[in-house]
């Protein structure tokens with residue numbers, strides 16, 4: 042299938058190719074069918090190509106959000122989406138993401154069969170939307186987070202979006218069941234519920250179950266993403282072998298050991314463990330004074346993580362209508378404005394590094410010949426002003442313009 046019989050030539054663009062290489066002014070990107078066939082300044086435009094002049098605009102890889110929820114899950118502070126049936130196959134998160142140049146999302150905790158069906162429909166081209174990698178349900182403990190917190194014990198959520206093994210054998214069997222159903226990865230919640238009040242360590246996943254889940258997932262060739270809430274829990278999860286740490290939740294009222302944090306980041310850098318901080322999720326929930334201090338502390342910690350050289354991914358934890366895409370832009374802006382991370386590094390994290398985290402780096406994450414033509418075109422220069430990423434001009438997915446805001 043080739044929807045663009047004529048090659049498309051994007052010319053005179055500022056090219057930020059996602060590899061981390063210096064940006065190139067006056068670049069041309071050639072697209073034939075679904076693929077990027079050339080990118081750079083020494084690119085001849087073939088005869089018959091459709092030429093689009095992008096003077097004053099920047100071309101970058103389609104953004105990847107490494108942490109979203111598609112919906113169907115009950116939240117006490119927002120109306121539940123009602124699941125796929127009530128939301129036209131997750132129409133809002135699918136298309137909101139695309140409008141913001143997010144061409145790929147990783148769903149970390151959603152209804153199993155709904156999220157897989159929609160992922161496959163997007164991949165087949167029968168539904169529009171940001172392509173998906175999905176974990177399906179997350180591994181949790183009974184009455185713990187999120188079933189006992191934001192879900193309020195909702196039966197449908199428990200059935201469709203949770204796995205609550207009571208033994209190592211049950212945990213392994215549950216992972217095998219998810220693998221057979223076709224999930225792309227496994228998600229574990231290692232929470233002491235501290236985000237919702239005083240810590241309740243008795244509601245934390247026992248470590249022998251974490252070990253069983255990680256072992257079983259890796260035997261199936263699946264990566265494991267872990268929601269953690271303390272430095273100590275992150276460290277133990279990394280030692281057991283999880284592939285990425287989600288959230289970096291650090292409470293201002295907890296005693297903080299800077300050396301322990303630096304040790305954690307050094308360990309993650311040495312083991313190749315990814316970090317997806319999702320600081321915008323904490324910012325949106327921050328209201329009280331202690332929250333503001335927590336946020337400041339978290340932002341400083343992300344900066345230290347970046348400086349440690351670990352694999353820094355980007356995720357937004359978007360979960361409600363209106364947040365998908367917008368929230369990833371906000372996370373990127375926070376990285377630059379509040380964490381002091383260079384804009385170029387932030388954009389590389391949300392493209393190449395996220396593609397590596399999702400296991401899709403052979404197809405996605407950079408603007409290079411042979412890669413799938415997923416591109417975000419914005420007005421201005423996001424390296425000079427990161428908020429330029431919100432000025433979406435066009436979004437191209439699989440070589441087709443899927444969002445067009447005109448000249």
Ligand SMILES: [Zn+2]
Nearest residue numbers: 108110149358
């Ligand atoms: Zn989440």
